[in-house]
Amino acid sequence: MKTIDLNCDMGESFGAWKMGADAEVMPFISSANIACGFHAGDAATIRATVGLAVAHGVAVGAHPSLPDLQGFGRRAMRITPDEMYEFVLYQAGAVEAFARAAGARLHHVKCHGALYNMAANDEALSDACARAVRDLGGGVLLYALAGSRMLACAGRLGVRAVGEAFADRGYEDDGTLAARNRPGGLVEEASKAVAQALAMIEQGEVTSLQGKQVPVAPGTLCLHGDQPGAAAFAKALREAFQSRAIEVKAP
Secondary structure, X not given: OEEEEEEEEEOOOEOOEOOOOHHHHHHHOOEEEEEOOOOOOXXXXXXXXXXXHHHOOOEEEEEOOXXXXXXXXXXXXXXXXXXXXXXXHHHHHHHHHHHHXXXXXXXXXXXXXXXXXXXXXXXXXXHHHHHHHHHHOOOOEEEEEOOOHHHHHHXXXXXXXXXXXXXXXXXXXXXXXXXXXOOOOEOOOHHHHHHHHHHHHHHOEEEOOOOOEEEOOOOEEEEEOOOOOHHHHHHHHHHHHHHOOEEXXXX
């Protein structure tokens, strides 16, 4: 039986602003990436989302970002490796505290938005991120783009890393994610997301926007909780996986 982790970016409400369908999505996933307050989320939302994850037996992860509430963490920013280390350690530490208070533990760290893409393409930032995850202790995992240099950096530092692929995003020929504002950059139909996910799991490849078959080896698949169809996508994926004897389980 094949096994895959299904993760989702969650906890992205902030104050009176509500985003995502966390309660509807949570029963279908195996790990949750919880916003830490820099791009979205706040203390009350972190606590509530951790509690929801624990109630459903979902692994608790931290989703650190650049300090960019207005841009939802999706605007690139010039930062040093020291800042990368501090951003990840500071934010993940907040989620770890709420997880511990709820009788759980911090399972993984996955960077958000621009920080994720910057680290995937920058050796020094990748190394700083992996060092922060290592220094959290407790065997915390690092979720990183499949095929990116972050995986190699984590390996050198003895950090267990899990290669991530995306069911709801388009890909370029080099295996990187297509820009969100590009036609096809977002997969907006559940049937297409399911087909892409199955191809990645069963054939080890994804079709780029240019039509090229790009090798990919995912240990975890991501859904974005802020897109309108997140709950429907999650349900459709679970049904498809069940029909193909693919077990959904956190690594």
